[in-house]
Amino acid sequence: SVYLDYNASTPIDLRVLDAMVEVYKNNIGNADSRTHNYGESARKVVENSRKQVASLLNISPDEVFFTSGATESNNIAIQGLREYAEKNNKKHIITTAIEHKAVLETVSHLQKEGYEVDIVSPDLSGRVSIDKILDKVRDDTLLVSVMHVNNETGIIQPVNELGEALQERDVLFHTDATQSCGKLVDEVRSLKYNMLSFSAHKLMGPQGVGILVLRKKSFKLPPVNAILYGGQQEHGIRPGTIPVALTAGCGKACEIAENEYKKNNAYLHEIKEKILNELNVSGVEYHVNGDQKYCIDSTLNICIDGVSSEALMISTKQYCGLANGSACTSKSYSPSYVLGAMGISTSQIENSIRVSWGPGTTMDDVIENFRELLKIAKQIRN
Ligand code: PLP
Numbered sequence: 001s002v003y004l005d006y007n008a009s010t011p012i013d014l015r016v017l018d019a020m021v022e023v024y025k026n027n028i029g030n031a032d033s034r035t036h037n038y039g040e041s042a043r044k045v046v047e048n049s050r051k052q053v054a055s056l057l058n059i060s061p062d063e064v065f066f067t068s069g070a071t072e073s074n075n076i077a078i079q080g081l082r083e084y085a086e087k088n089n090k091k092h093i094i095t096t097a098i099e100h101k102a103v104l105e106t107v108s109h110l111q112k113e114g115y116e117v118d119i120v121s122p123d124l125s126g127r128v129s130i131d132k133i134l135d136k137v138r139d140d141t142l143l144v145s146v147m148h149v150n151n152e153t154g155i156i157q158p159v160n161e162l163g164e165a166l167q168e169r170d171v172l173f174h175t176d177a178t179q180s181c182g183k184l185v186d187e188v189r190s191l192k193y194n195m196l197s198f199s200a201h202k203l204m205g206p207q208g209v210g211i212l213v214l215r216k217k218s219f220k221l222p223p224v225n226a227i228l229y230g231g232q233q234e235h236g237i238r239p240g241t242i243p244v245a246l247t248a249g250c251g252k253a254c255e256i257a258e259n260e261y262k263k264n265n266a267y268l269h270e271i272k273e274k275i276l277n278e279l280n281v282s283g284v285e286y287h288v289n290g291d292q293k294y295c296i297d298s299t300l301n302i303c304i305d306g307v308s309s310e311a312l313m314i315s316t317k318q319y320c321g322l323a324n325g326s327a328c329t330s331k332s333y334s335p336s337y338v339l340g341a342m343g344i345s346t347s348q349i350e351n352s353i354r355v356s357w358g359p360g361t362t363m364d365d366v367i368e369n370f371r372e373l374l375k376i377a378k379q380i381r382n
Contacts, residue, residue, distance in 0.1 A: 002369040003321040006202075007151045007179060007299060007356035012249070013204035019252040020206065023245040031242045032233055042244045049251025053211055056182065056254040057196070058189040060217060065234045066247050069210035070178040071102040073197030074145075076212050076237065077174045078106045080224035081142055085115070090142040096128045096157075097121040097341035098150050103176060107145070115142075121341045126155035126290030130162050134169075143172045148188065149179035152325055152338040152354055153290040154299025156184070163192035172221065178202050181211075182257030183265060183296060194221045200246070204359065205253030209246035212237070264359045268297040271357050271366055275300060278367065282374040284381070289339060289352055301339070303352040306381040312353060316376050319369040323354045 003011070023045055031046045033039025047061070054061040067073045078093070085091050093107050097119050104119075111117045118136040122128045133144060144166055149156050159175050166173045174195040177188055182203030188196075194215050201207040214224055214237070230239025257264075279286055285305040288295075304312070309324040316322070325336040335349040344352075357366065 001319055001321070002361065002365040004355045004357055004361070004366070004370075005321045005323050006358040006361070007154075007354065008323060009201045009207060010204045010358050011360050012201075012206055013253060013256055013360075015256060016205055016249045016252045020245040020249040023248045027244055029244075031244055032231070042242075045244050046242055046247050049247040052251035052255045052258075056185065056258045057213065059213060059215065063213050063215055063217070065212045065214060065237045066242060066250070067210045067212050067234075067238050068208055069201075070100070070176060070197045070199040071210075072238070073199075073210050073212035074100070074102040074174075074176055075106050076224065076227055077195040077197060078103065078110070078143065078145060079227045080237070081172070081222065082110075083225055084222040085142045090140045091115045092118070092138050092141045093143050093145070094118045094120065094133055094136045094141060095145045096133075096147070098126070098128070098152075098338045099145065099147055100151060100176060100178070103145050103147070121343075122155075124291075124343050125294065126150060126153045126342055127294055128157055130158050130165060133162060134165055137166075137169060137171055141171055143174055145174040145176070147176040147179070148191070149177075149184065149296050149299075150290075150338060151179050152336055153301045153342075154179070154296040154356070155290040156180070156187075156294045156296060159193070160187065160191055167192045170220070179296065179299075182254065182261060183268075183298060185258065185261045195224070200250035200253050203253050203257050206246050206249040209243060209250045211250070260359070265297055267359060268357065271361060271363065272297050272300060274363060274366060275355060275370060278370050278374060282371075282378070284374055284377050289342070289344060289348075298358060299354065299356045301352055301354050303344075303348050304377050304381075305351065307377045308350055308380070309353045310350070311380050312373070312377055315380065316373045319372045319376075320355075322373075323356075324352060325354065 027042045027045050029038030029042040031042040050061040050064045053064045107117050120132050172194045175193045176197050178198045181198040196213040199210040228239050289301040339349045
């Protein structure tokens with residue numbers, strides 16, 4: 001069997017696991033305990049992890065805040081601006097129809113409280129247009145939130161140019177970079193953003209830890225408030241005991257990604273070529289959703305004619321771990337809202353699967369299991 005659902009979660013790199021085990025064994029304190037060496041040594045681990053994250057992103061460690069994951073980071077980035085929004089009467093938010101639910105549900109919640117929200121849809125390419133977003137900017141716009149890479153299609157959004165344009169207009173910009181951090185390393189480094197989110201478990205790190213970046217230095221970010229009441233951890237941005245070993249795992253995953261992303265990306269590209277080749281020689285009729293010029297090397301969203309994704313996933317469970325949408329919404333095999341927003345027909349959406357892989361995917365496993373999958377696809381079609 002081959003795991004082809006890296007966009008949902010990646011296996012942990014064993015070097016990350018080792019780093020975490022070391023911490024669990026040797027750093028038993030609370031990083032915020034000031035009265036003994038146990039606290040001090042835990043704090044050292046956390047601050048070292050923060051440096052590793054900052055180095056991957058080429059930012060300063062004091063701009064890195066540990067959270068429980070991208071969901072929480074997205075929530076803080078958006079809801080944390082409430083006080084500023086109320087005080088300054090800036091209650092207009094712009095986002096896109098293809099964001100993760102952690103963004104969409106958060107803005108929808110604010111909408112119920114009286115915020116105005118503009119949701120921009122992409123076209124068939126899977127990309128949202130910068131002009132469409134900029135057209136929506138108003139004097140009372142609080143924030144624009146646009147993801148870097150979509151988790152279902154792998155399509156890279158034009159956040160580079162968007163960030164620059166928003167900076168010129170003095171509009172705050174948040175980007176959910178959960179699917180790009182550790183892969184599009186140079187691109188993320190050159191982005192102009194005020195806030196950025198990601199989760200460690202999408203780059204071979206542990207589940208349950210993520211990052212919110214608050215760029216205080218690049219351009220003006222108002223105070224972001226915590227959304228939980230509690231202690232002063234993470235400068236009050238994220239109260240609660242810092243999970244020291246998880247931060248160490250997150251830091252190590254970032255360090256490994258920084259050292260290995262070039263090699264990894266070349267390998268991810270090879271796997272994509274291989275999968276496309278298998279599709280081409282298999283005799284199934286298919287097309288790939290989204291403009292492949294803009295697609296990340298680790299994802300393919302494939303529509304196979306006459307083959308329902310639900311039937312395919314059920315009958316190939318023992319060969320491939322696949323998805324037809326994000327894990328958070330795919331419980332019921334319901335049609336993808338991301339593909340829907342691109343204007344893809346319901347029948348094509350129902351025949352679409354998401355295949356995603358990573359540095360831990362072996363070529364032989366892919367070939368063997370994907371071939372089996374394609375055989376079954378043909379049986380279903382017939
Ligand atoms: N944003 C994107 C683009 C994602 O792909 C995910 C994970 O599926 C998340 C946010 C949420 O991450 P987590 O579940 O780790 O909070």
